Amino acid sequence: MNPSEQELPxxxxxxxxxxxxALIRRMCDADETALGALYDRWMxxxxxxxxxxxxxxxxxxxxxxxxxxQAWRKASSYEPSxxxxxxxxxxxxxxxxxDRLRAKARRREDSLTREGWVLAEMPSNxxxxxxxxxxxxxxxxxxxxxxxxxxxxxxxxxxGYFKGLTQPEIAEATxxxxxxxxxxxxxxxxxxxxxxxxxxxxxP
Amino acid sequence: xxxxxAYSELxxxxxxxxxxxxxxxxREHAAACPECGPELVAMEEAVAQLGQLVxxxxxxxxRAAGIRSRLVMRARGERETRSSAAPRARPDLARGVAxxxxxxxxxxxxxxxxxxxxxxxxxxQEKRRTFVxxxxxxxxxxxxxxxxxxxxxxxxxxxxxxxxxxxxxGADTAxxxxxxxxxxxxxxxxxxxxASPDVKIVPxxxxxxxxxxRMFWNPSSNDWTFVVYTMPPPKPGxxxxxxxxxxxxxxxxxxxxPDQRGHAFMQAKYALDRDALKAVAVTEEPAGGxxxxxxxxxxxxSATP
Numbered sequence: 146m147n148p149s150e151q152e153l154p155x156x157x158x159x160x161x162x163x164x165x166x167a168l169i170r171r172m173c174d175a176d177e178t179a180l181g182a183l184y185d186r187w188m189x190x191x192x193x194x195x196x197x198x199x200x201x202x203x204x205x206x207x208x209x210x211x212x213x214x215q216a217w218r219k220a221s222s223y224e225p226s227x228x229x230x231x232x233x234x235x236x237x238x239x240x241x242x243x244d245r246l247r248a249k250a251r252r253r254e255d256s257l258t259r260e261g262w263v264l265a266e267m268p269s270n271x272x273x274x275x276x277x278x279x280x281x282x283x284x285x286x287x288x289x290x291x292x293x294x295x296x297x298x299x300x301x302x303x304x305g306y307f308k309g310l311t312q313p314e315i316a317e318a319t320x321x322x323x324x325x326x327x328x329x330x331x332x333x334x335x336x337x338x339x340x341x342x343x344x345x346x347x348x349p
Numbered sequence: 350x351x352x353x354x355a356y357s358e359l360x361x362x363x364x365x366x367x368x369x370x371x372x373x374x375x376r377e378h379a380a381a382c383p384e385c386g387p388e389l390v391a392m393e394e395a396v397a398q399l400g401q402l403v404x405x406x407x408x409x410x411x412r413a414a415g416i417r418s419r420l421v422m423r424a425r426g427e428r429e430t431r432s433s434a435a436p437r438a439r440p441d442l443a444r445g446v447a448x449x450x451x452x453x454x455x456x457x458x459x460x461x462x463x464x465x466x467x468x469x470x471x472x473x474q475e476k477r478r479t480f481v482x483x484x485x486x487x488x489x490x491x492x493x494x495x496x497x498x499x500x501x502x503x504x505x506x507x508x509x510x511x512x513x514x515x516x517x518x519g520a521d522t523a524x525x526x527x528x529x530x531x532x533x534x535x536x537x538x539x540x541x542x543x544a545s546p547d548v549k550i551v552p553x554x555x556x557x558x559x560x561x562x563r564m565f566w567n568p569s570s571n572d573w574t575f576v577v578y579t580m581p582p583p584k585p586g587x588x589x590x591x592x593x594x595x596x597x598x599x600x601x602x603x604x605x606x607p608d609q610r611g612h613a614f615m616q617a618k619y620a621l622d623r624d625a626l627k628a629v630a631v632t633e634e635p636a637g638g639x640x641x642x643x644x645x646x647x648x649x650x651s652a653t654p
Contacts (some may be wrong), residue, residue, distance in 0.1 A: 175424075175427075175428040177421050177424035177425045177428060178421070180420055180421060180424050181417055181420070181421045184416075184417050184420060185417070188408070188413060188416075188417075189405065189408060190400060192406055192408055192413075193400075193403050193404065193405050193406040194400050194403050196406035197403045197404070197406070202406070202409075205406075206412060206413075206416060209416060210416045210419065210420060213416075213420050214420060214423065217420070217423075217424050217427075218637075226390075227390050228390050228393055228394050228397075229394065229397070231397065232393055232394055232397040235397050235400055236365075236393060236396075236397065239365055239400075240365055243365050283398075283401055284401040284402065287398045287399065287401045287402055288402055291399075291402070302364070302399075305361070305364040305365070305366040306364055306365075306396060306399050307399075307402075307403070309365070310366065311366050311367070311368065312361050312366050312367065315366070327357065327358075327360075327361065330360045330361055330364065330366065331357065331359070331360040331361075333360070334359070334360035334363060334364070334392050334395065334396075335360075337395050338391050338392060338395045341394070341395045341398045342391065342394075342395070
């Protein structure tokens with residue numbers, strides 16, 4: 146491995162939301178060291194998600210920086226009752242990545258398959274070496290929940306989340322009416338909520 | 350937007366698959382709706398878990414550290430901008446030098462001016478890279494320390510009494526920020542960052558001879574110490590922004606607003622190849638800073654011979 150690409154000491158294990166909330170509070174008090182600490186905790190997860198969406202490491206780095214800067218500027222707007230810090234942070238980053246993706250009207254070149262890229266690329270017995278046992282277990286659980294969905298519902302979910310397509314674009318890609326796409330997406334989300342609710346972070 | 354319309358769009362909002370306009374309308378509704386609000390939060394939490402399935406991307410160590418440094422520097426600059434009207438919370442150059450005297454961190458305006466006069470004498474404005482030797486820095490420190498001692502001598506007893514009172518109160522049992530021990534540790538760290546044999550000094554100047562500053566860079570530890578003085582306040586709505594100039598890019602090193610005396614001080618860590626720095630520049634930019642320089646250079650210095 147190139148020395149410049151050595152792995153950072155960041156992992157993708159499960160972190161305490163209470164610790165994240167404490168960092169946000171320090172950021173509200175203008176403590177820039179808390180921003181650095183939050184970056185250390187979530188940079189890898191955010192970077193991986195954004196790289197996956199944009200397929201461009203340089204642009205992904207811009208988005209990562211923009212995201213953490215927005216987190217610094219908007220720290221006071223974070224409300225623990227509305228979800229975990231990680232959800233807030235990853236949502237900001239993903240939105241920014243999607244904005245860039247859509248501004249450039251880019252499309253993934255790889256063909257869409259009925260199998261879906263997630264199940265094709267992410268077999269449940271392939272643990273991420275950067276995750277702790279707990280993190281790997283969560284990942285397997287999420288993948289299992291996704292597998293439980295009917296194929297047509299899983300497809301719209303994957304196209305929306307992993308490929309960043311809008312509902313009209315999903316309708317075009319699948320050849321389904323927009324109303325059908327909306328219905329499938331809603332049903333998929335409602336079914337996915339329950340098995341994943343165990344991971345919801347409660348505010349301290 | 351009706352409740353039914355908003356509810357039907359929640360999944361798309363959580364996935365980021367709706368238009369900006371629809372998303373804004375739904376979120377506005379959800380913020381006040383006892384059914385849609387919790388439902389949207391639950392869906393967004395579920396969506397966030399899908400991120401677990403994204404393969405880990407390779408992270409370039411140096412670039413990731415660079416992003417981190419830039420973020421922290423920008424945040425620090427913004428914090429100092431916000432509090433520029435308030436008393437300084439961080440040590441300034443003179444306070445750091447004052448630690449050499451063992452007299453603590455408080456300087457009178459007279460000693461402050463005397464210290465800065467010494468700095469001006471030993472730091473001419475030639476635009477060249479300077480490798481500072483240990484003896485030179487020791488001489489500088491001793492010279493400045495002498496000035497401080499001369500001005501501060503009458504304060505020794507008061508400082509001692511204040512220190513005793515603080516120790517007696519138990520406030521100095523650790524090097525916590527705000528305690529004498531913490532301040533002393535900060536000052537020692539500051540002097541170390543400026544006095545290491547490996548430190549490069551980039552003099553900063555402009556057409557206006559009164560505007561000047563220094564960037565102290567230790568390539569071994571990646572410590573950066575930026576000092577500038579006699580800077581006029583930026584225009585309303587504007588701020589000053591520091592740039593590290595390399596052959597290929599201009600790296601933002603944070604924003605700052607000088608205090609009422611026209612002084613500013615910033616410290617940060619930023620990894621940069623030993624020979625990469627070509628110049629340091631300060632421009633005037635819109636408040637909050639810009640990703641790339643857009644305004645006029647107000648002060649700059651070359652880092653190459």
